Structure formats: C-alpha cells, structure tokens
Amino acid sequence: MGLPDRIFPSPSEFLRKKCGIRHQVKSDSSKQPPSKRLTPVIPTVDLLKEDRERRKKLPPEKNFVRVNVDNALNLKPKVPEERIVIRKDGLTKKMSAGMEPVYIFKETFGRMPQYLKRFIKEREKNVLMKKDVTEIEHPKCRYVIKEEREQLLKGLKENWEELQKKYQGLPILTDSIAKVHRKLKLEEELKQLEKDIVLIEKHPYIYVYEDNDLTSN
Incomplete structure (x- = not known):
C-alpha cells in the first residue's frame, strides 16, 4: 500500500482539451513484423491438368434439387382409411x-x-295392337268440327259469366285471409277462361290428341 504513482491533473485543467488522463498502450516488441503479401499462383497447363484429374477422383456431388423432384414424382399417395357411415x-x-x-x-x-x-315390352305390344291389319297406324290427333268448336266456345263463355257473377258478389272489404284467397282464386280462373276463349276464337282449325296417345308417349 502507499500513495498512487499516478499524478492527477490540477483543477485548473479540468475539462480542458488534451489535459485528461491518457492510457498509454505499451507496444509489444515480441510481435513479428507483418509478412509480405503472397502473390497469386498463375495457373499453368500442368496445374490445370492436375486439377482436372483430382476432380475426377472426387465423388460426384449430389444434386439435391433433382433428388427432391424425383422423390416427389415417384411418391405414392397415401391410401385413405376405409370407413363406413353408420348413422344418418x-x-x-x-x-x-x-x-x-x-x-x-x-x-x-x-x-x-x-x-x-x-x-317396356308390354307397352310396345299395346302400340302394335292399335295398328290396322294393313299396318297403317291410326292418326294421333283428330280435327274439331265447327259444331264442336262453337259448343266448346259457348260453354267457356257461360262458365266465364258464372264466375264473373261470383266475383262481383264478393264483399268490397277483404279483411280476412280466406276472403283474399277466394278473390285471388276467382281472378286466376277468370284469366284462364279469357285466354282459352281468345285462343279458340283466334284459331278456326283445332286438332286434339287422345289421352291414351299422350300417356303412351
């Protein structure tokens, strides 16, 4: 123990430039001077030949990309487990x-x-039985004569007048669901009768099919 060997600066030199405590680095004289920079070796023909022979003796480098591609292509899909549904x-x-x-x-x-x-065989047999002996098939439709057409048109108009009377007799106030449904139903029936009347009046020549022919086809 004893007094320190370091001499501290005076207070008048506090924070003055280049007046602080400096740590001197002792130089190590044991270190050798840096060696000269090695010059690169210029490749010659013999050196290149030796390098090629050395590379041939080395095992070939593994191409991991090619190996991964082959494994992915040859990979077999996983077989799913067989299961059965037992409840709805x-x-x-x-x-x-x-x-x-x-x-x-x-x-x-x-x-x-x-x-x-x-x-199917029975249906084909029934169709063949409907033919004449001369193997001429009966016509599938028939012409509606003028008298039948007028009678049909008259019946449609009478039905329209009857429904029109029922429609006019409905109450003005429709305050229940049943009244609304009844009114809508009568309106649909009236529209359908009007379409049928216009259709018959517009086409003077009408042909109708038999119900049996329609069901067999």
Whole structure:
C-alpha cells in the first residue's frame, strides 16, 4: 500500500482539451513484423491438368434439387382409411372384416331391372295392337268440327259469366285471409277462361290428341 504513482491533473485543467488522463498502450516488441503479401499462383497447363484429374477422383456431388423432384414424382399417395357411415348424421366407423359393401360386385348392379323390361315390352305390344291389319297406324290427333268448336266456345263463355257473377258478389272489404284467397282464386280462373276463349276464337282449325296417345308417349 502507499500513495498512487499516478499524478492527477490540477483543477485548473479540468475539462480542458488534451489535459485528461491518457492510457498509454505499451507496444509489444515480441510481435513479428507483418509478412509480405503472397502473390497469386498463375495457373499453368500442368496445374490445370492436375486439377482436372483430382476432380475426377472426387465423388460426384449430389444434386439435391433433382433428388427432391424425383422423390416427389415417384411418391405414392397415401391410401385413405376405409370407413363406413353408420348413422344418418354422418357418424363413421372404421371398416372391419365383414362390413365391406358387396352389393356393388353383384352381376345385376347397374343394370335395368326385369320388371322395367317387361313393362317396356308390354307397352310396345299395346302400340302394335292399335295398328290396322294393313299396318297403317291410326292418326294421333283428330280435327274439331265447327259444331264442336262453337259448343266448346259457348260453354267457356257461360262458365266465364258464372264466375264473373261470383266475383262481383264478393264483399268490397277483404279483411280476412280466406276472403283474399277466394278473390285471388276467382281472378286466376277468370284469366284462364279469357285466354282459352281468345285462343279458340283466334284459331278456326283445332286438332286434339287422345289421352291414351299422350300417356303412351
């Protein structure tokens, strides 16, 4: 112990430029001077030849990109687990032995049932029976004569007048759902009768089909 060897500056030199305590770095004389910069080796023909031979002896570098591409192309998809639906809300269960759907492997799967084949044959037979002996098929429609047309038109007009009377007899105030529905129903029937009357009056030549022909077709 004892007094410090460092001499402190006087207070008059406080914060003056270049008057603070300086830490001197002692130079290490044991360090060797830096060596000269090595000059690069100029490649010659012999050096290049040796380098090629050395590279040939080295194992080939692995191309990881090519390996990843091949693995992705040859990768087999994961086989999904076989499950079966056991409830209407979609609950599934792992399929075990004896639960495989065997109906899709039947010989009759995806084929026309026998009763449909019989129905088609019977319908074709009925169509053939309707033909004459001369194999001339009956006409599928018939012409409505003038008397029938006038009678039909008269009946439509009478129905329209009857519905018009019912419509005019409805109350003005429709304060219930039943009254509204009845009024709308009568309006629709009147419009349909008006369309039918205009159609018959506009076309003097009318042909009608038989109901049996329409159902068979």
